[in-house]
Amino acid sequence: MWLIRLAWKNIWRNKSRSLITMAAIFFAVILSVVTSSLQDGVFDNLIKNMVSFYSGYMQVHKKGYWDEQILDNSFAASPKMEQETLSGKNITAVSPRLESFALASSVDITKGCLVVGISPEGENKITRLNEKIIAGNYLHEADNGVLLSDGLARRMQLKLYDTIVLIGQGYHGSTAAGKYRIQGILKFGSPELNDKALFMPLALAQDFYGAYNQLTSYVISLNENNLLKTTAEELRLKLGKEYEVMTWEEMMPEVAQHIRTDTASSKIIEAILYLLICFGIFGTLLMMMVERKFEMGMLVAIGMKKHKLAALLLLESIFTVVTGCLLGILVSMPVVIYLNRHPLRMSGDMANIYERFGFEAVFPASTEATHFITQGIIVLLIGFLLSLYPMARVIRLKPVNAMRR
Amino acid sequence: MQTVIDAHNVSKVYNPKTIPVYAVNNVHLHLQRGEFTALVGPSGSGKTTLLNLIGGLDKPDNGSIIINGVDITGLSANELIDFRLRNIGFVFQSFNLIPVLTAKENVEFIMQLQKTRRQERENRIKSLFRQIELEDKINVRPSQLSGGQQQRVAVARALASRPQFVLADEPTANLDSKSAANLLDIMTKLNKEENITFLFSTHDQRVIERARRVITLVDGQIANDTARVSTLHEVAGQAG
Ligand SMILES: Nc1ncnc2c1ncn2[C@@H]1O[C@H](COP(=O)(O)OP(=O)(O)O)[C@@H](O)[C@H]1O
Numbered sequence: 037m038w039l040i041r042l043a044w045k046n047i048w049r050n051k052s053r054s055l056i057t058m059a060a061i062f063f064a065v066i067l068s069v070v071t072s073s074l075q076d077g078v079f080d081n082l083i084k085n086m087v088s089f090y091s092g093y094m095q096v097h098k099k100g101y102w103d104e105q106i107l108d109n110s111f112a113a114s115p116k117m118e119q120e121t122l123s124g125k126n127i128t129a130v131s132p133r134l135e136s137f138a139l140a141s142s143v144d145i146t147k148g149c150l151v152v153g154i155s156p157e158g159e160n161k162i163t164r165l166n167e168k169i170i171a172g173n174y175l176h177e178a179d180n181g182v183l184l185s186d187g188l189a190r191r192m193q194l195k196l197y198d199t200i201v202l203i204g205q206g207y208h209g210s211t212a213a214g215k216y217r218i219q220g221i222l223k224f225g226s227p228e229l230n231d232k233a234l235f236m237p238l239a240l241a242q243d244f245y246g247a248y249n250q251l252t253s254y255v256i257s258l259n260e261n262n263l264l265k266t267t268a269e270e271l272r273l274k275l276g277k278e279y280e281v282m283t284w285e286e287m288m289p290e291v292a293q294h295i296r297t298d299t300a301s302s303k304i305i306e307a308i309l310y311l312l313i314c315f316g317i318f319g320t321l322l323m324m325m326v327e328r329k330f331e332m333g334m335l336v337a338i339g340m341k342k343h344k345l346a347a348l349l350l351l352e353s354i355f356t357v358v359t360g361c362l363l364g365i366l367v368s369m370p371v372v373i374y375l376n377r378h379p380l381r382m383s384g385d386m387a388n389i390y391e392r393f394g395f396e397a398v399f400p401a402s403t404e405a406t407h408f409i410t411q412g413i414i415v416l417l418i419g420f421l422l423s424l425y426p427m428a429r430v431i432r433l434k435p436v437n438a439m440r441r
Numbered sequence: 442m443q444t445v446i447d448a449h450n451v452s453k454v455y456n457p458k459t460i461p462v463y464a465v466n467n468v469h470l471h472l473q474r475g476e477f478t479a480l481v482g483p484s485g486s487g488k489t490t491l492l493n494l495i496g497g498l499d500k501p502d503n504g505s506i507i508i509n510g511v512d513i514t515g516l517s518a519n520e521l522i523d524f525r526l527r528n529i530g531f532v533f534q535s536f537n538l539i540p541v542l543t544a545k546e547n548v549e550f551i552m553q554l555q556k557t558r559r560q561e562r563e564n565r566i567k568s569l570f571r572q573i574e575l576e577d578k579i580n581v582r583p584s585q586l587s588g589g590q591q592q593r594v595a596v597a598r599a600l601a602s603r604p605q606f607v608l609a610d611e612p613t614a615n616l617d618s619k620s621a622a623n624l625l626d627i628m629t630k631l632n633k634e635e636n637i638t639f640l641f642s643t644h645d646q647r648v649i650e651r652a653r654r655v656i657t658l659v660d661g662q663i664a665n666d667t668a669r670v671s672t673l674h675e676v677a678g679q680a681g
């Protein structure tokens with residue numbers, strides 16, 4: 037107890053030095069907590085946007101479908117399997133699709149297009165397809181009409197309520213052909229979708245392709261992207277070898293790679309920040325050791341055990357670091373919460389790019405506790421490691437040498 | 442009579458491989474309980490080195506040092522720390538005190554190291570501050586004390602652990618003559634009234650005159666060891 041009191045008093049023997057050390061830790065914690073929360077928020081948002089384009093967080097296919105995306109690699113729809121999938125932890129929605137390519141014709145224009153059979157309601161939960169309608173009406177299960185993407189409509193010079201003819205290869209080599217009324221026009225941010233996609237109710241697509249009760253995929257939406265890998269792994273085990281479960285990271289490796297590089301570069305910046313803090317703290321520790329060398333020699337001379345003296349120094353470091361760290365976390369909490377409630381809004385060119393892709397250029401900071409905990413632990417660890425140095429010096433201290441002037 | 446220090450054949454050589462310095466050379470020294478002894482000699486004669494050896498702060502290259510029956514040359518560094526805590530009081534030339542602690546806390550510190558119970562600590566602190574005549578400065582930080590007052594607190598701290606003897610290396614070197622005389626008064630009184638054993642080094646003639654035994658070191662060897670029946674000071678006191 038008296039050792040703790042002495043440690044506390046020792047911190048304040050050189051007020052400005054301790055305050056500078058604490059302030060350095062304080063600002064380092066705030067800076068790193070806020071940046072990592074912001075960055076996580078940006079990526080969360082980016083991922084949410086990316087997966088709600090089209091892919092969902094995960095998809096289930098028949099094994100081999102991803103490498104050879106043909107109708108013959110489809111599987112039989114199974115309400116039981118859908119139910120089982122939906123029951124997985126962290127899974128919020130599951131929606132079936134049957135998709136393949138076909139040729140679309142108007143009077144005298146023919147273009148390739150992606151014909152996607154969907155469950156109108158299920159799809160909404162994952163990609164919010166109905167929000168992309170710019171003309172006409174969204175689909176119902178039993179409708180006979182289709183939704184055409186804006187770019188494709190323009191390329192084919194088709195308007196709402198015109199008729200579109202589709203011809204393609206159906207299931208097991210059959211020929212697929214049909215004539216459909218355009219009941220809605222969709223506008224997508226992604227040029228790829230906007231120039232190619234055509235949506236129709238699942239039953240209509242199965243009829244068109246002659247693939248009755250067949251699906252090419254279940255599209256899955258998650259609650260928590262952090263648990264992406266474990267959720268996928270659990271589902272893989274549940275569904276067995278006949279199916280492949282793919283995460284968005286596997287389906288869109290470029291996006292995943294981009295996030296990884298970006299995270300890595302900000303980790304490096306964080307590391308540099310902490311390295312600077314380390315040097316700062318180490319400098320003050322060195323100064324402290326020089327200043328108190330005689331006194332430490334004197335303390336050992338009169339009978340203070342070295343491990344006790346080392347404990348004193350450790351306590352002093354812990355007090356300094358913990359104070360700075362706690363204050364930093366305390367202050368960064370409202371900052372992060374504020375940045376969550378009042379998200380950063382991107383402006384200028386970047387915002388235009390984002391908005392063109394159908395993203396809202398708004399980035400709420402992530403308020404997850406892990407940011408505070410991780411940064412807190414890192415700083416504590418740094419403080420502890422650095423204080424090992426004076427402790428080691430004390431263990432080797434010889435009072436006669438320390439007290440020589 | 443009880444022997445508290447029994448140094449035999451003690452030597453300490455610095456730089457044995459390059460230019461050897463025989464800082465302490467073959468010294469024999471016996472000290473009885475209750476002695477009040479000055480270690481004198483010119484600068485560089487080996488006073489500090491000898492006190493460090495006797496105090497267990499340094500190891501001799503030769504000889505044995507028996508304190509209260511224990512040969513401390515055989516103790517490990519860790520055992521020595523504990524031995525010093527329990528048996529030896531130290532007063533250094535300056536900077537004896539921990540600056541962030543009050544006078545009282547500095548004295549209490551050594552008893553906390555000894556794990557003395559609180560009530561006993563309080564009692565001891567009270568009587569010690571009475572003895573060093575600083576009862577009014579008990580809660581004051583060292584920086585607010587004069588040099589002489591600081592040295593008196595250091596004496597109180599040295600005594601707090603109830604050591605076998607007190608070693609003081611030039612305790613008056615940084616003091617003006619009045620403060621030095623005052624410190625010596627208190628040490629003398631403690632020696633007389635409490636039978637505290639003091640061994641202190643000095644090269645101040647007025648301090649030397651107050652000692653009852655004077656050991657003179659020259660080039661690390663004892664050149665003279667004189668016991669006096671009574672000091673001039675005491676004679677003067679008796680006359681008055
Ligand atoms: N650590 C050391 N290394 C080398 N020489 C030393 C060391 N300490 C003391 N000496 C030498 O030993 C001799 C005795 O020194 P010291 O005991 O300090 O004398 P005093 O206290 O009487 O002035 C001196 O010549 C001094 O230079």
Ligand SMILES: [Mg+2]
Nearest residue numbers: 488489490610
């Ligand atoms: Mg000396």
